[in-house]
Amino acid sequence: xxxxxxxxxxxxxxxxVLLFLIAAGLTLVFGVMDFINLAxxxxxxxxxxxxxAFYGLTGSFLVALVLALAATLAFALxxxxxxxxxxxxxxxxxxxxxxxxxxxxxxxxxxxxxxAAPLSLPIPDLLSGSVSLMGGLRYPxxxxxxxxxxxxxxxxxxxxxxxxxxxxxxxxxxxxxxxxSALGVDISRLFMLVFGFGAxxxxxxxxxxxxxxxxxxxxxxxxxxxAFVVIVIGGIGSIRGAFLAALMIGLVDxxxxxxxxxxxxxxxxxSPARTVGPALxxxxxxxxMAIVLYLRPAGLFPAKGR
Amino acid sequence: xxxxxxxxxxxxxxxxxxxxxxxxxxxxxxxxxxxAALVVPENxxxxxxxxxxxxxxxxxxxxxxxxxxxxxxxxxAAFIGLGAYAVGMLAAHGIGEVLVALPAALAASVLFAxxxxxxxxxxxxxxxxxxxxxxGQMAFFTASSLAPYGGDDGLTxxxxxxxxxxxxxxxxxxxYYVVLAALAGTFFLCRAIVASRFGRVLRGAKENATRxxxxxFEVYRFQLVAYAISxxxxxxxxxxxxxxxxFVSPAYMSWQRSGELIIMVLLGGIGTLYxxxxxxxxxxxxxxxxxxxxxxxxxxxxxxxxLVVVFGRGGLVGLFAWPWRRRHG
Numbered sequence: 001x002x003x004x005x006x007x008x009x010x011x012x013x014x015x016x017v018l019l020f021l022i023a024a025g026l027t028l029v030f031g032v033m034d035f036i037n038l039a040x041x042x043x044x045x046x047x048x049x050x051x052x053a054f055y056g057l058t059g060s061f062l063v064a065l066v067l068a069l070a071a072t073l074a075f076a077l078x079x080x081x082x083x084x085x086x087x088x089x090x091x092x093x094x095x096x097x098x099x100x101x102x103x104x105x106x107x108x109x110x111x112x113x114x115x116a117a118p119l120s121l122p123i124p125d126l127l128s129g130s131v132s133l134m135g136g137l138r139y140p141x142x143x144x145x146x147x148x149x150x151x152x153x154x155x156x157x158x159x160x161x162x163x164x165x166x167x168x169x170x171x172x173x174x175x176x177x178x179x180x181s182a183l184g185v186d187i188s189r190l191f192m193l194v195f196g197f198g199a200x201x202x203x204x205x206x207x208x209x210x211x212x213x214x215x216x217x218x219x220x221x222x223x224x225x226x227a228f229v230v231i232v233i234g235g236i237g238s239i240r241g242a243f244l245a246a247l248m249i250g251l252v253d254x255x256x257x258x259x260x261x262x263x264x265x266x267x268x269x270x271s272p273a274r275t276v277g278p279a280l281x282x283x284x285x286x287x288x289m290a291i292v293l294y295l296r297p298a299g300l301f302p303a304k305g306r
Numbered sequence: 307x308x309x310x311x312x313x314x315x316x317x318x319x320x321x322x323x324x325x326x327x328x329x330x331x332x333x334x335x336x337x338x339x340x341x342a343a344l345v346v347p348e349n350x351x352x353x354x355x356x357x358x359x360x361x362x363x364x365x366x367x368x369x370x371x372x373x374x375x376x377x378x379x380x381x382x383a384a385f386i387g388l389g390a391y392a393v394g395m396l397a398a399h400g401i402g403e404v405l406v407a408l409p410a411a412l413a414a415s416v417l418f419a420x421x422x423x424x425x426x427x428x429x430x431x432x433x434x435x436x437x438x439x440x441x442g443q444m445a446f447f448t449a450s451s452l453a454p455y456g457g458d459d460g461l462t463x464x465x466x467x468x469x470x471x472x473x474x475x476x477x478x479x480x481x482y483y484v485v486l487a488a489l490a491g492t493f494f495l496c497r498a499i500v501a502s503r504f505g506r507v508l509r510g511a512k513e514n515a516t517r518x519x520x521x522x523f524e525v526y527r528f529q530l531v532a533y534a535i536s537x538x539x540x541x542x543x544x545x546x547x548x549x550x551x552x553f554v555s556p557a558y559m560s561w562q563r564s565g566e567l568i569i570m571v572l573l574g575g576i577g578t579l580y581x582x583x584x585x586x587x588x589x590x591x592x593x594x595x596x597x598x599x600x601x602x603x604x605x606x607x608x609x610x611x612x613l614v615v616v617f618g619r620g621g622l623v624g625l626f627a628w629p630w631r632r633r634h635g
Contacts, residue, residue, distance in 0.1 A: 092432065236433075282451070
């Protein structure tokens with residue numbers, strides 16, 4: 001039992017760091033540009049699709065990873081210049097409508113390009129095995145690689161945002177973008193940088209998860225909603241909040257799904273527990289979010305000082 | 307404090323005229339559609355018209371809170387789903403009486419709106435969008451787990467509701483006119499609300515909540531009541547939708563549906579009420595015709611939405627009203 005819990009904790013961590021990779025960009029775009037980007041989830045999907053495509057061309061995971069990252073970045077920058085740049089400072093509703101349109105376009109565009117059937121990306125041979133944990137349980141290496149990569153990105157972001165000049169500008173932008181602009185910083189270049197970097201992180205998440213999940217249209221939609229839950233709980237604009245909230249959501253969701261039925265059986269018969277359990281598990285994170293927002297209407301670590 | 311806003315001298319003449327002419331045109335066309343359906347010998351037109359009007363009811367209800375209260379709800383599909391599930395669950399127990407099912411649908415959606423609104427309205431702006439989304443997702447997952455009522459697969463309704471034994475929904479034409487009456491009722495109710503003192507407080511709070519609070523209004527209560535009315539009207543739309551489709555499913559409550567409702571309101575032109583009807587009609591008609599051209603109609607529709615946002619501020623109504631404004635303004 002205890003080793004099973006341990007495995008689920010690892011799975012929860014893996015979902016958590018994945019969510020962090022997506023939420024980090026989302027929270028910065030939100031915090032710095034005050035822009036609701038529903039299309040952030042399709043960047044994640046696009047990363048996965050591009051990785052599959054480049055893998056098909058080159059046969060090397062590493063090359064596919066690099067090319068897919070570059071392509072995701074290029075696509076995000078093009079999107080920023082062509083569309084999003086015109087919408088900063090507009091009403092949030094305009095953001096919702098435009099990015100919803102982009103979701104529709106890309107979700108169905110990938111069907112045109114690659115077909116509606118799910119695709120898969122093989123795990124690199126070197127990392128395809130599993131390691132044995134305590135109690136003789138085996139755990140896939142690739143999931144550990146995802147956790148490691150996610151934590152490395154988190155550490156990198158911590159240094160980048162907390163201890164560099166550009167990070168200082170980003171933090172200042174999240175607190176008061178107009179003031180930063182008035183101080184002579186080229187805010188539109190900063191916006192473009194943040195946007196491209198955030199989208200690339202989402203693409204990276206998509207590439208890393210592609211060997212485990214199937215690559216299919218709409219795969220970004222579910223994860224987008226989870227990422228929104230993360231950044232709202234963490235406090236919009238806060239990388240630290242996003243990190244902690246992502247791990248919290250990852251663990252709560254995974255452990256809830258694994259053990260809700262068992263826990264409920266302590267209180268009720270096995271049959272109602274099997275009915276209520278899964279429903280409660282799917283709802284758990286939304287309940288958590290509602291409670292957090294009820295107690296702290298601006299999330300746990302609000303970036304805007306006011 | 308924000309600078310004093312310019313005094314509102316009421317709507318400009320062109321807008322006022324549009325407020326009479328456009329709804330008149332809309333309801334004229336809708337009332338006349340069944341006559342055209344006599345020439346086109348199929349129920350296709352009536353089905354499409356019915357579907358458009360049902361979503362128009364929900365869109366008008368959403369416009370009431372989004373357009374006049376700046377309360378951007380991203381979970382309004384849940385209210386439609388609740389209304390629909392009230393019909394479906396009662397029908398599963400053999401109850402098909404409108405006088406039972408309609409109050410049940412309204413009560414379920416209004417109570418859900420009051421409960422979730424009480425929590426959501428503590429937050430503002432983006433947080434409000436997200437918390438309503440969260441409540442919508444909760445309703446979605448609850449519906450998905452209702453194993454006795456079909457779970458993920460949804461629930462087929464054996465017989466449409468009857469009004470004291472009269473099968474008012476049985477024939478397409480009857481259903482059409484009932485839905486038309488419901489849409490007209492919704493539209494004029496919302497219009498009356500917007501014009502009333504209640505509506506002015508709501509609009510005042512949209513402009514500046516602090517000022518309204520300083521004037522002595524408990525803004526929170528006004529917003530909560532508006533939210534509940536809006537939720538209840540979406541419950542009405544759900545009630546009609548269940549009867550029109552003979553089917554309910556958790557998909558009615560998905561967040562994409564909530565997004566579509568927002569798009570309908572924006573597409574038609576926010577804060578006009580009749581714009582929401584035009585938006586719902588445009589959305590569903592574009593879907594209808596593009597999906598005949600290509601299976602992947604969203605590939606065309608997506609960029610179209612982006613273009614409307616970038617170039618047509620104020621949605622389609624704004625786009626079409628532009629030459630008018632130029633001439634008369």
